[in-house]
Amino acid sequence: MTKRFGAVQALNDVTLDLPGGSVTALMGENGAGKSTLLKILTGDHRPTQGRVLLDGRPVDLRSPADARAAGIRIIPQEPEIVPHVSVAENVYTGSLPRRAGRRLDRAELRRRITADLDRLGFADVLQPDLLGSQLTAAQRQLVEIMRALTGGTAARVIAFDEPTSSLSEHEVDALFALIDRLRDQGVAVVYVSHRMQEILRLADRIAVLRDGALVGVRDARTTTEDDLVRLMVGRDLSTMFVRRPVVGDRVVLDVRGLTTDRVHGIDLRIHAGEVVGLAGLIGAGRSELALALAGDLPVRSGSVTLDGRPLPSGSPGAVIRAGLGLAPEERKAQALFLHRTIRDNTSIAVLERLRRFRFVKRGAERDLAQEYIDRLRVRTPSIEHEVRKLSGGNQQKVVLARWLARRPKLLILDEPTRGIDVGAKAEIYRIIADLAEQGVALLVISSELPELLGLADRIVVMQNGRTTGELNRAEATEEAVLALAMADDISTSASGAAS
Numbered sequence: 001m002t003k004r005f006g007a008v009q010a011l012n013d014v015t016l017d018l019p020g021g022s023v024t025a026l027m028g029e030n031g032a033g034k035s036t037l038l039k040i041l042t043g044d045h046r047p048t049q050g051r052v053l054l055d056g057r058p059v060d061l062r063s064p065a066d067a068r069a070a071g072i073r074i075i076p077q078e079p080e081i082v083p084h085v086s087v088a089e090n091v092y093t094g095s096l097p098r099r100a101g102r103r104l105d106r107a108e109l110r111r112r113i114t115a116d117l118d119r120l121g122f123a124d125v126l127q128p129d130l131l132g133s134q135l136t137a138a139q140r141q142l143v144e145i146m147r148a149l150t151g152g153t154a155a156r157v158i159a160f161d162e163p164t165s166s167l168s169e170h171e172v173d174a175l176f177a178l179i180d181r182l183r184d185q186g187v188a189v190v191y192v193s194h195r196m197q198e199i200l201r202l203a204d205r206i207a208v209l210r211d212g213a214l215v216g217v218r219d220a221r222t223t224t225e226d227d228l229v230r231l232m233v234g235r236d237l238s239t240m241f242v243r244r245p246v247v248g249d250r251v252v253l254d255v256r257g258l259t260t261d262r263v264h265g266i267d268l269r270i271h272a273g274e275v276v277g278l279a280g281l282i283g284a285g286r287s288e289l290a291l292a293l294a295g296d297l298p299v300r301s302g303s304v305t306l307d308g309r310p311l312p313s314g315s316p317g318a319v320i321r322a323g324l325g326l327a328p329e330e331r332k333a334q335a336l337f338l339h340r341t342i343r344d345n346t347s348i349a350v351l352e353r354l355r356r357f358r359f360v361k362r363g364a365e366r367d368l369a370q371e372y373i374d375r376l377r378v379r380t381p382s383i384e385h386e387v388r389k390l391s392g393g394n395q396q397k398v399v400l401a402r403w404l405a406r407r408p409k410l411l412i413l414d415e416p417t418r419g420i421d422v423g424a425k426a427e428i429y430r431i432i433a434d435l436a437e438q439g440v441a442l443l444v445i446s447s448e449l450p451e452l453l454g455l456a457d458r459i460v461v462m463q464n465g466r467t468t469g470e471l472n473r474a475e476a477t478e479e480a481v482l483a484l485a486m487a488d489d490i491s492t493s494a495s496g497a498a499s
């Protein structure tokens with residue numbers, strides 16, 4: 001398979017087989033060609049050269065309908081859900097049961113969804129009457145999975161594109177159990193992810209792409225993390241985390257008793273040069289706290305000062321001008337101008353600074369933006385390329401580059417490495433360390449504990465909108481963080497056991 005987009009060679013003569021009854025993971029740096037390969041399988045792109053064989057016979061995949069008819073399904077990263085209709089109607093869009101007069105056959109719809117939920121083992125996690133707008137990220141994904149596994153030709157090939165990025169641990173377990181069942185049924189599963197641990201746990205084989213070429217297929221039982229990283233980036237990444245000198249004593253952020261609709265009585269202090277990690281399970285209130293600090297969510301009570309001055313509340317623009325930056329979790333949806341160039345998207349944050357300080361040189365600012373684009377190794381033909389044409393991971397790097405170039409007094413990074421490849425992760429860790437060394441205060445939210453443990457000088461843990469504890473570098477272990485993240489549950493079950 002070869003695929004060119006103008007001058008960009010996205011895939012270069014890739015030959016790969018996907019055996020039934022096994023899980024093949026697809027790994028590679030951002031822009032290596034993973035999504036392009038999936039899109040050819042699903043009929044969304046036509047290859048420049050090459051063909052697809054199913055059970056030894058060539059199949060012509062001219063459209064998503066062709067792929068579906070052939071039994072090839074993909075679970076996309078961002079499921080398309082209709083907000084104002086029920087789960088059942090979302091699952092069977094296009095093939096809804098109708099009565100005479102084209103009226104929706106609600107009784108038949110309910111019978112069908114109940115049977116399918118039972119068969120797939122989703123009955124206790126997905127209520128058929130919920131509206132699309134009420135679904136969690138995990139539930140939205142389950143709707144996509146149900147679409148793929150119900151009706152029409154039985155699925156032969158199912159591809160998952162970074163399915164776990166917005167799932168909680170419990171939901172990941174449920175997804176893996178489902179994938180195991182698909183494997184047992186003889187389906188060829190393709191699994192795209194940047195999460196090494198997950199891949200080593202789930203996959204049978206690991207195929208690695210680099211610059212559009214297949215550089216190796218490894219047996220998951222015998223390969224190692226180092227081996228895979230070397231294949232992916234073509235070099236050794238000796239140190240992921242960089243140690244830094246100790247923190248200063250100037251308090252940059254001082255939060256007292258901050259309360260919003262979702263978080264209660266938060267006290268938090270971050271010093272110049274300090275990296276504070278914010279841990280907690282999904283729904284603990286970490287992103288809400290970040291958004292409240294950034295002026296994006298209303299604050300009910302409490303006080304926040306930045307460098308000794310009260311931080312304006314309720315106005316993201318004023319907060320940014322005061323020196324607080326937030327790179328939000330949903331970077332693509334919340335932060336990018338997709339039809340503008342990389343240069344526009346990166347310089348936007350610094351242009352504002354240009355307006356405020358008239359003597360800053362435009363060229364210098366642009367160089368700064370370019371520097372971060374280079375350091376994050378955004379894979380693009382030029383800085384004038386439109387952002388929508390970049391791979392997902394490279395789009396995320398552009399948003400990060402923008403904030404890094406801006407250098408606020410306090411930078412909040414919400415899941416900064418989600419969807420980002422190992423090479424760029426190492427670079428982001430280094431940039432965080434550099435910023436801290438320059439005296440920037442950092443608050444890092446991450447669901448990947450090894451990442452938080454490696455980065456943070458101190459870890460604050462949240463549960464149900466409150467902080468449940470704080471651990472310094474020496475005390476912080478995965479177990480200690482998890483114990484605090486589930487503090488209520490543990491004490492409830494312990495008291496239950498005692499009684």
Ligand SMILES: Nc1ncnc2c1ncn2[C@@H]1O[C@H](COP(=O)(O)OP(=O)(O)OP(=O)(O)O)[C@@H](O)[C@H]1O
Pocket residue numbers: 005008009010028029030031032033034035036037379380389390391392393394419
């Ligand atoms: N529609 C398009 N127009 C132009 N170039 C494109 C288009 N789609 C993809 N590309 C380019 O093809 C290359 C491969 O992109 P692809 O999306 O397959 O990468 P990926 O491995 O999925 O990356 P990521 O991990 O970041 O999602 C990239 O250089 C990308 O910029």
